[in-house]
Amino acid sequence: MLNVEQNANLTRVEGEAPMGALLRSWAWFPFAISTQLVVGDAPLRVRLLGTDYVAFRTTEGQIGFIDEACPHRGVSMALARHEGCMLRCIFHGWAMDATGKVVEAPTHHGDQTAFLKGIRTRHYPVREHGGLVWVWLGDLPAADFPNLPFFELPEDRVWMTVTKVDCNWLQGVEGALDSAHVGTLHQSWVPRLAASTSPAGGTIGLALKAVAPRYEIERTPFGLSATALRVLADDSTYVRTTQFVAPFINLVPGSGRNEGSIFIGVPIDDTHHLLFFGYFSESFAIGEDTPRVQALIGNGRVERHDFAPFNGSREDNWGQDRVAMSAGHFTGFTDNLLEEDIVVQVSMGAIADRTREHPSSSDVAIVQMRMMLLRALRNHQEGAPPLAPHHGPWSGSDARPVDRVVPAGQDWRSVPESA
DSSP states (O other), rough: OOOHHHHHHHHOOTTHHHHHHHHHOOOHHHEEHHHHOOOTTTOOEEEEEEEEEEEEEOOTOOOOOOBBOTTTTTBGGGGGGTTTEEEEEETOOOETTTSEEEEEEETSSSSSSHHHEEEBOOOOOOEEEEEEEEEEESSSSSOOOOOTTTTOOGGGEEEEEEESSSSSSHHHHHHOOOOOOHHHHHHHHHHHHHHHHHHOOOGGGGTOOOOOOOEEEETTTTTEEEEEEEOOOSSSEEEEEEEEETEEEEEEEEEEEEEEEEEEEEEEEEEEEEEEOOOOOOOOOOTTTSSSHHTBBBSSOOTSSSSSSSOOOOOGGGGGGGGHTTTTTTOOOSHHHHHHHHHHHHHHHOOOOOGGGOGGGGGGHHHHHHHHHHHHHOOOOOTTTTTTTSOOOOOOOGGGGGEEEEOTTTTTTOOOTTT
C-alpha cells in the first residue's frame, strides 16, 4: 500500500512533476507504430507527458517531430499543409523542415534570411525500430537506445498495434507485469490462445491449472525479471518470466523463449496512456491472419491503429455483455482479449488510488516495481542513474521472456532453457 505522496509521485507526469522529469531524462518514448506515419499524410498529433507535438514523414523518408505550436503565433501545426519535406502553417504560410528549422516566412517584409536566422521550433531526435517510432524528449545527448530482443528481427516477425487508454500510464504497466491475472481475467480466451500455438495446445493453457503462482523477482540492469511459478498436478513447474524493461516496457512470455508479447504503456498525460501491444517471434511470420493474432479477436475487427477500443462507460459497465456471461463467458467482454485488460484498468479510475489497496502474495512484482521507480526518483534527484546500484550493460537476449515447464524435483534456475 502506498501513501498519497508516493502515489502522486509515481503517477503524475505533467508540468514539473518529478516523474515526468525523470522519464524525460531516462527513456526513449514510442509514440506511433511505423504505419501511422505515411509520406504526404497529414501531420500526426502526438501528446506525451502532457505536452503536444506533431510528427510527419517527409518524401525523403525522414521523420520530423516538432512542437505542435507554430513558432510564429502558436497555431497548431496539426493543421499544416504537408509539402514534401516541410510543413506549412495555414495561418501565415510559415514553413518548417523536419529538423525544426523555419525555412520560409512569406508574410514577413524584409530580409528573410536575417529574420529567420535563429528562429526554429524545437526538434526532437527520432529512431525507428521494431515497428515503432521512438522520440527522445530530454536534454542532449540522448540516453542509449534500448536493445530490445525484437529489434533485430525481420520486419515480418514483429507485429505491433496501438490503443489509446483512458487512465494513468502506471495502471497499464502494472497490468502487463501481473501474471497472476491471466488464469482469471482471461480464462475465456486462454483456450483459444493455447489452440493457436499448436494442435496439442500451448503452455499458456497451464495458467488455468494453477491460478495462484509463487513469484521470484530478480533485479536486473534493465529493471526486473518477474518469474511466476505454477506447480502442476504432476509436480512439474510451469515457469513464466516477464521482463520489465524500466520504466514502461513489459515483455511477456509466449510459448518458449523465441517469442513473446510486447506491452508498452506510454504516458500521454496524467490520465491517459498509449498501449503499444504486439507479438514477436524468431521462428514464424506474424500478421493479421496469423492464428496467434486471430485468437485475440472475437468480432473479426483488426485495426492496428486502434486495436482494442470498447463501447460504453462507467454508467453501462463499459459495454459488458451480461448475456454472454450467462452463456459461460467469464467477463462478458467478447470482442478482444485486450479489452478485458483495458476495462479493468479504466474501472480503477483515471488515476488509481493505491492508498486503499491490500496487495497479496500475487502482487510481489507490482510492489517491487513501484519501489524501484520510487528509488529511481530519488536517484534522479541525487544525480545518480535511475536504476543504480543495479544499472549496467545488458543485451537483447537478457530481456527475452521465458515460458517453459521444468520437470518435478528440479530447480527451474538450474535447468537449461532447452530442457
